[in-house]
Amino acid sequence: MSTLEKRKVCLLGATGVGKTSLVARFVRSIFSDRYQTTIGTKIETKHLVYGEHVLVLVLWDLSGEDEFQRVRLSYLRGAAGYLLVADGTRRATVETAMALHQAAAEHLGDVPRVLVLNKADLRDFWELDDAYERELASRWPVFETSAKTGAGVEEAFRALGNALLQR
Amino acid sequence: MEISIVSSILASLGKVVLERQVDGTFLQRGDAPDWYTRMTRGVLLASTPIRVEAMFPFLEVFLPEAEAVWQGGGATRLDSDVWCETAEGGEELPLEATALLVGTSRLLVITRSDELFHERRLVLQRARELRITYDALSREIEQKDILVHCIVHDLASPLQTILGVLSSLDERDPPGEDGVMIDLALDAALRQRSMIREILSVFASEHEGPDAAHEETVVCDLRAGLTRVVAEHELTARGRNVRIERDMPPPGSLVVADEPRLVRVLANLLDNAVRHSPVGGNIRVRVREEDTSIEVSVEDEGPGVPPSLAPRLFQRFGRGIGPEAGTGLGLYFCRITVERWGGTIGYAALPEGGSRFWFRLRKAPTSTGAMAA
Ligand SMILES: Nc1nc2c(ncn2[C@@H]2O[C@H](COP(=O)(O)OP(=O)(O)OP(=O)(O)O)[C@@H](O)[C@H]2O)c(=O)[nH]1
Ligand SMILES: [Mg+2]
Numbered sequence: 001m002s003t004l005e006k007r008k009v010c011l012l013g014a015t016g017v018g019k020t021s022l023v024a025r026f027v028r029s030i031f032s033d034r035y036q037t038t039i040g041t042k043i044e045t046k047h048l049v050y051g052e053h054v055l056v057l058v059l060w061d062l063s064g065e066d067e068f069q070r071v072r073l074s075y076l077r078g079a080a081g082y083l084l085v086a087d088g089t090r091r092a093t094v095e096t097a098m099a100l101h102q103a104a105a106e107h108l109g110d111v112p113r114v115l116v117l118n119k120a121d122l123r124d125f126w127e128l129d130d131a132y133e134r135e136l137a138s139r140w141p142v143f144e145t146s147a148k149t150g151a152g153v154e155e156a157f158r159a160l161g162n163a164l165l166q167r
Numbered sequence: 168m169e170i171s172i173v174s175s176i177l178a179s180l181g182k183v184v185l186e187r188q189v190d191g192t193f194l195q196r197g198d199a200p201d202w203y204t205r206m207t208r209g210v211l212l213a214s215t216p217i218r219v220e221a222m223f224p225f226l227e228v229f230l231p232e233a234e235a236v237w238q239g240g241g242a243t244r245l246d247s248d249v250w251c252e253t254a255e256g257g258e259e260l261p262l263e264a265t266a267l268l269v270g271t272s273r274l275l276v277i278t279r280s281d282e283l284f285h286e287r288r289l290v291l292q293r294a295r296e297l298r299i300t301y302d303a304l305s306r307e308i309e310q311k312d313i314l315v316h317c318i319v320h321d322l323a324s325p326l327q328t329i330l331g332v333l334s335s336l337d338e339r340d341p342p343g344e345d346g347v348m349i350d351l352a353l354d355a356a357l358r359q360r361s362m363i364r365e366i367l368s369v370f371a372s373e374h375e376g377p378d379a380a381h382e383e384t385v386v387c388d389l390r391a392g393l394t395r396v397v398a399e400h401e402l403t404a405r406g407r408n409v410r411i412e413r414d415m416p417p418p419g420s421l422v423v424a425d426e427p428r429l430v431r432v433l434a435n436l437l438d439n440a441v442r443h444s445p446v447g448g449n450i451r452v453r454v455r456e457e458d459t460s461i462e463v464s465v466e467d468e469g470p471g472v473p474p475s476l477a478p479r480l481f482q483r484f485g486r487g488i489g490p491e492a493g494t495g496l497g498l499y500f501c502r503i504t505v506e507r508w509g510g511t512i513g514y515a516a517l518p519e520g521g522s523r524f525w526f527r528l529r530k531a532p533t534s535t536g537a538m539a540a
Contacts, residue, residue, distance in 0.1 A: 008224070008227075015295050015298075016295060016299055028257060030257075035292070035295075035296065036288070036292065037288060037291050037292040037295050038251070039249055039251070039261070039284055039287050039288050039291065040248045040249035040250045040251060040261075041225055041248070041249075041250040041251065042250070042251040042253070042259075043224050043225055043250065043251070043252060043253075044253050045224075058224050060224075064295075066295065066298065067298070068291055068294050068295065069291065072248065074228060075228055077227070077228050077231075078227055078228070090302065
């Protein structure tokens with residue numbers, strides 16, 4: 001029997017880590033080098049097919065967290081899970097992602113989430129060493145992605161979708 | 168007639184007006200703006216009840232807040248934050264919603280707000296780009312610092328050999344001019360080594376992890392450090408017929424500082440004082456106890472610091488470049504080190520001529536030292 005389910009998923013992370021680029025790559029298979037910061041919230045949907053099941057992901061791409069603006073946590077309301085996005089070339093963005101996770105967990109409880117380390121195409125310039133990544137991976141489902149090349153993007157969203165269907 | 172004019176004005180301003188029904192659905196009132204018609208692909212009749220939150224998922228978080236307005240009794244208007252829909256072809260559609268209570272009508276006005284959106288984006292984007300560039304530049308500077316550090320470090324190894332050779336030549340005590348020349352070379356090589364050490368130790372204190380940034384816990388005895396440094400400098404001072412007078416802190420004057428670096432700070436200040444003292448001059452090292460801190464000052468009778476250099480004295484290369492300035496890092500090292508312990512450092516010209524360099528260190532909580540009268 002086929003099913004169709006709809007789930008809200010938020011993207012959380014510091015500014016400029018590639019949240020919008022990941023959604024654009026995942027939903028429309030495009031990438032742009034030009035930076036256009038997200039104002040407020042940007043919403044897109046994507047259908048994922050798992051055998052008989054169709055999962056409609058409603059992706060809430062929230063404006064990034066930095067000194068100029070805070071993430072509006074009230075927008076998490078109704079989310080079934082979230083993607084934490086960090087930029088591998090800036091270690092501080094991993095800390096921001098962790099802090100946002102703490103805040104999100106207070107609103108949503110223990111819901112499925114994945115940590116995405118983006119800009120894997122710039123691996124030579126990464127500020128994360130292997131030991132640190134192993135430590136992260138021991139606590140999280142971690143995915144290395146590149147919105148630029150597309151590597152790992154589908155996998156990360158699919159893994160989250162899968163976890164949502166399990167619940 | 169009038170009503171229809173108003174509704175076409177609203178539509179041409181990019182606004183669609185929806186009225187909330189008792190069952191929670193909405194009905195369109197008046198004309199629809201183009202963006203709305205395109206979004207609903209014209210399939211909706213104006214009279215079809217719609218679930219706005221299905222059409223605009225963003226409203227899922229706004230509607231519960233808007234209910235407070237529609238229930239009446241409080242505010243009669245509430246604005247949402249901007250959100251962005253993706254129209255056909257990936258075009259961005261920035262929207263804002265306003266909940267209104269007009270008489271008994273519960274209205275939801277959705278407005279396309281390109282201008283506000285683009286203005287806000289421009290400002291925020293610029294700020295964020297600058298931030299990212301700034302961070303990248305800081306990282307680059309740090310990497311260059313590390314590179315320079317490595318170079319300086321490598322410069323030191325051949326110097327070890329040079330020093331070794333010169334010392335053994337010197338030990339043979341060659342007669343006449345040869346001996347003088349070897350002494351000169353040895354002196355220069357020693358000076359070079361101490362400059363290299365200074366550069367390396369500045370580097371070390373700058374690059375200690377953030378944990379070391381406030382070393383609340385390190386404590387040392389001011390008296391021991393001071394005694395040692397003064398004794399070491401007495402010899403060079405005597406060579407120039409300069410006298411060093413000093414106050415003696417009482418035993419057990421514990422301050423927040425670590426001894427090896429405190430010694431380097433003191434040595435730096437005394438070096439400068441000796442170097443700038445006139446032949447036959449006096450240097451005074453004073454110790455003054457205050458409520459929560461101890462101040463140490465070094466005064467000389469030299470020419471003082473030119474006023475143009477004074478403000479930059481404790482910055483990197485603050486004394487300008489030249490043989491008198493040494494590496495240009497000595498006072499910089501003193502400042503970052505003293506500040507790391509939560510202390511302060513400063514300079515003042517003495518009214519009777521000469522310089523006064525001082526630093527103040529916090530007393531360690533356990534200090535029992537009371538100044539001897
Ligand atoms: N090389 C590389 N650049 C990327 C990648 N992902 C994003 N970028 C670039 O990083 C910049 C920021 O990307 P965005 O997707 O706008 O980042 P964001 O997280 O949505 O930023 P905010 O909306 O400001 O919070 C853009 O210039 C992108 O082109 C990637 O995987 N590799
Ligand atoms: Mg974005």
